[in-house]
Amino acid sequence: MKPLACLRWAAVVLLVPTACSYDLAERPTGGPVDAAVDNTAPTAAPLRDIRWELSELNGKPTAFTEQTPFLVLHDGRARAEGRAGCNKFSxxxxxxxxxxxxxxxxxxxxSACPDLPAEVAFLQALNKAQHYRIRGNTLSLYPADTxxxxxxxFQAAPGKK
Known part of the structure; x- marks a missing residue:
């Protein structure tokens, strides 16, 4: 093979792997959101169209006297809805x-609620969220990194919306 022909062949071999496309929406991006979804968990819940009931806020178990706070992320219309205790949000x-x-x-x-400070803290956490991770049936929200x-x-509450 002539040297020029070898160079052309090497260039083709080097360019072929870069021609592949990846669907970034189907896998976590690099950096702090690696392992955003634990695909090895046998019952990993999807993010959308699940009622996620609050279990911890800022690392502490929650104890609301009204209804359990929850979050639902609707798929088709990109709308979040839920309850922060006694007040609803969307x-x-x-x-x-x-x-x-x-x-x-x-x-x-x-509404005037007995747990208003806890509701405010919950809503502030939702507003600060930038990243999430799902492991099994647990959804965790994080600020700038995970x-x-x-x-x-949150814990997934199957059958409830």
Missing amino acids: GPYTAPVVGRLRLGPLATTR LGVPLAQ
Whole structure:
């Protein structure tokens, strides 16, 4: 083979792997959101169209006297809805790739509630969320990265919406 022909062949071999395309929406991006979804968990819940009931807020178990706070991310209309205790909330959300999630702005009802400080803390956590991770039936929301204590943790409540 002539040297020029070898160079052309080498260039073709080097270019072929870069011609592959990857669907970034189907896998976590690099960096802090690696392992956003634990695909090895036998019962990993999907992010959308699930009622996620709050179990921890800022690393502490929740104890609301009203109803259990929850979050539902509707699939077709990119709308978040839920209850912060006794007040309801709703608003838009974006989840451009697996592991990234932004909520809001969220609108709430304004009932006088006994757990108003806890509701405010919950809504603030939702507004700060930028990343998520699902492990089994647990959804964790994080601020700028997925290191450290989650802003909020939720448990999937099958059959409820």
